[in-house]
Amino acid sequence: KVESGKLFVEKHVGKIGSSILNSQFSTLNSHIALGHTRWATHGGVTRANAHPHLDCSGQIAVVHNGIVENFQDLKDELSGKGHKFISETDTEVIPHLIEEFLKKEGFASAVRDTFNKLKGLNAIVVMSSQSSEIIAAKNGSPLVAGIGKEEFFIASDAVGIVKHTKKVVFIEDNQMAILGNGLKLIALPKGQVIKPAFHNIDWKFEETEKGQFKHFFLKEIYEQPKVLENIAINSGGTIQKIADLIKKAFGTFFVACGSASYSALAGTYLFSKLAKKHVNFAIGSEFNYLEDYIGKGTLVIPISQSGESVDVIQPVVRAKEKGAKIAGIINTLGSTLYRESDFKMLLGAGPEKAVVATKSLTAMMATMILIAYSLIKKQKLGQSLVLRSAKDVREILGGTYIGKIKKVARLLKNKEHIYVIGRGLAYATALEATLKLKEAAYIHAEGFPGGELKHGVIALIDRGTPCIVFAPNDETYDEVISNAQEISARGGYIIGVGPRNNRVFDKWLETGDCGEATMIPQIVIAQLLAYYLALERGIKDPDKPRNLAKSVTVK
Known part of the structure; x- marks a missing residue:
């Protein structure tokens, strides 16, 4: 935040929303602020590497999404000019570059010329203790500006600002936005003023x-x-x-x-x-x-x-x-x-x-x-x-179905591995179920076509190994049941998911027969199983799995 011509910065490491701002920071009388959650690319998950990053004078603050591919060359150049770096990140070169350009030009021009020097897919948002403006620029990493009644917002996703406004401008590649008394849009690299295109987001805040x-x-x-x-x-x-x-x-x-x-x-x-x-x-x-x-x-x-x-x-x-x-x-x-x-x-x-x-x-x-x-x-x-x-x-x-899924989750909570099979459309279902188990419950899961069992995977099956079998009522049913029997013969524990029960299933999670759309309720069952398995395994916030981001904007 900026108050009385001074930057105030607070950083934390941990789950989003779990940190408590100190009382001084929370009560600052400021009309301009930046916030950022970092997904680590260069440098570990530490307070020093968290954004924003500052220049030597402590007057320029930058938050950044993307990867500055030429950061080492820029860092060497800036170090040769006396700049001191305190983090392991590529981002930190950006405020120092702006600081250099400010020696000969104004704030907006310094940000423009800095962004023009960055290689790679990047989006930056910059503020200065000496300015009432926020400046943002992008190339390949998303940015959206929001226009409120007497306020402006900048975010990487419209979801982040829909609470405050539904009127937005999607910043295009090689554009720079200046937010202050209004919204000014600039074309890069030269800086021509362009007319913004406004859009209305139809999502409801609820x-x-x-x-x-x-x-x-x-x-x-x-x-x-x-x-x-x-x-x-x-x-x-x-x-x-x-x-x-x-x-x-x-x-x-x-x-x-x-x-x-x-x-x-x-x-x-x-x-x-x-x-x-x-x-x-x-x-x-x-x-x-x-x-x-x-x-x-x-x-x-x-x-x-x-x-x-x-x-x-x-x-x-x-x-x-x-x-x-x-x-x-x-x-x-x-x-x-x-x-x-x-x-x-x-x-x-x-x-x-x-x-x-x-x-x-x-x-x-x-x-x-x-x-x-x-x-x-x-x-x-x-x-x-x-x-x-x-x-x-x-x-x-x-109905009472959720209770059945919770029971299966309790059975699986201490297992190290889960194998998931299907054939045809159900192979895609198996892969999706596997991903859900990995993402939400942090459990090793492997999905593969049922016919691939005998080509190597069956070597991993022993007594008690849990295997989820997606068995829609289609041309694949008999063959995937045969695969389930191969697993059962080696002691595997079979959880069948589909419209028809079978004696090979140790547990059966029933779906309706919806033709090709049977995969949809099968996937929903997998989602519920992953959710309740996450809770059984003590994961407090399955909304935000570790090391993952909702939108993957870096290569």
Whole structure:
């Protein structure tokens, strides 16, 4: 904060929200402030490495997202000029560079010239004890400015400011925003003034609050029936347009990371099975090793909750440069992927505050089902399956089912390993369930196709080893049950998830039979199991798993 021409700084190490500000800092009479939560890239998780970082004079404060790729060269240059560094971070070179430029120019020009020297994908926000303005600049890492009644905000995500205002400006790459008596937008590197484009965020503040729930993770699980119904009923026209683009394309690529990648994998199975249509799928960070095939007739479909994952944005930008058309499936209006897409579909899942993906993922799965059925002109059948899955999820969440899941969580809480299998669409389900167990409950889990058991994994099975078997009532049922029997014969403990019980299951978690959409209630069961397993294992805040961030904006 700034008060009476002096910077006041407070830093802590620990869980977000767990630190208590000292009384002096909390009562400062200040109208300008910066806050930051650091995801470590350069340097350990220490108070010295926490943001903001200051210059030698203590008059410039900087918070930063991204990686300054040339920080060592800049640090050596600045050290040669007498600057002293107290952290291990790349960020600390930024306030010292600004300090150097301030010797010959004003605050805004110094920030502009500093940002122009940084290599890599970065976003910075800067304040000075000698100025009433905050200055922000970005290249590749997200920034959004909010405009209130008599106040301005800057954040990396609109969710962070929707409590205060719904009127925002999405800062584009190579732009600088000056917030003071108004909002001034500058084009980099030269500094021409440009007209900002204002947007209204339609999220309700209540959607960003926990309400009656202890955690956002659980709240967002319970929001899924409504999200699924909304997609099934209201997205028909948009879904059909994506299906038409796929039909016309000379090659289609899905690009995604994390949970979204499993929806893309499910899409490849759905399109093959229903529409006899081959689509390619690549993890975002691996796409650049597969992009030689991309050309003018190619359709690239990025799938993302935040729309800000750098591992998806970069291949999309490269694909556009090669002439590909981009059809984005995104949950966040105005995000970078939203703006980069030639055609966009908003998932409409609403803000997702927990780091662990829940409603955004099932929305993506539902979208894949609807597109696949639209490709064969049976969209109404796809809608009916998604609506059936929404009803099944509501029944799982509304009855005595939760008690069954809690019992399974108690059985698993002291286990070191959990193995998860499925075939076909259920393989994608198995991978998603595995990720949830790792993220939320900090337990080693491994998901793989049932047929891969005999190719090595079965060596890890011994008496009492827990194995979750996803067994939808489809063409894969008999074979995955055979795989479960192989596990049982070696002493494994089988937890079956699906519409049909089987004598090989030691525990059975029942779902309705929703056709291809059976994977949706199966995934919700996995989400609930991960949540209650996290609580059983003493994890106090499953909303914020250690070492993870909601939006991965660094490479």
